[in-house]
Amino acid sequence: MADHTNRDRADRILDAAGALLLRMGYRKVAVEDIARAVGIGKGTVYLHWRNKERLFEALLQRESVDLIDELVARLAEDPREVLPHRHLRTLFLATARRPLMSAILTKDAELLGSHARNSPSRSENALAAEQIFDILTRHGLVRGDVPNIRFAMNAAVLGYFLHDTFTDEYADLDVEAKADALADTIRAAFEPREEPDHTTIVAAAHELETVLTKINTVGREAIYAHAVKD
Numbered sequence: 001m002a003d004h005t006n007r008d009r010a011d012r013i014l015d016a017a018g019a020l021l022l023r024m025g026y027r028k029v030a031v032e033d034i035a036r037a038v039g040i041g042k043g044t045v046y047l048h049w050r051n052k053e054r055l056f057e058a059l060l061q062r063e064s065v066d067l068i069d070e071l072v073a074r075l076a077e078d079p080r081e082v083l084p085h086r087h088l089r090t091l092f093l094a095t096a097r098r099p100l101m102s103a104i105l106t107k108d109a110e111l112l113g114s115h116a117r118n119s120p121s122r123s124e125n126a127l128a129a130e131q132i133f134d135i136l137t138r139h140g141l142v143r144g145d146v147p148n149i150r151f152a153m154n155a156a157v158l159g160y161f162l163h164d165t166f167t168d169e170y171a172d173l174d175v176e177a178k179a180d181a182l183a184d185t186i187r188a189a190f191e192p193r194e195e196p197d198h199t200t201i202v203a204a205a206h207e208l209e210t211v212l213t214k215i216n217t218v219g220r221e222a223i224y225a226h227a228v229k230d
Helices: 002-024 031-038 042-048 052-077 084-096 099-106 109-116 122-138 149-166 175-190 198-223
Strands: none
Touching (some): 002 099, 002 109, 031 042, 031 052, 042 052, 052 109, 052 198, 084 099, 084 149, 084 175, 099 109, 122 149, 122 198
């Protein structure tokens, strides 16, 4: 019961921290503000995280875990979500719905402060990207005739994620349309003409789900690693 209570309290603290972060930015949010929003004393916040920096590391880690949980759920519903154009479309939309994830991706220093450069999820994301690309390659889900394909795909995808930070020319284009455009680009440029057979897709989806689940197991533990035990 004590662990459950601590976890619930920690989540309420993180919820409040996230809301304040989006409204005020990292530099202006104080631990006192977070404690006040939750209705607890400042000392109680420090029972979970020893300082403001650790608290916000946990918040951003939780955002990453929640996003990956969504990707895993989609794979469980439909193995064809492993196809690059579908996986990246889902990732694009899931990120767009999460302002903090978007801020991490765009390295928004005004919102995240030093966390824009040192996101706790960055190393895990790099490892995930390497493992995911290995799965796609081994199962023939990406073309084998494109030079430097991993770089090319990364550059194409980042262009869609970062475009709006450079210009508002397409600000009126809704996020679904942008996600569709990303999917069309990935499918046309980087996937084989013929879709792999169902057995291959299911095997690749299972591998991807396993990789993402393992990453999230570690990430979820890191969120609450510093909480006290009553």
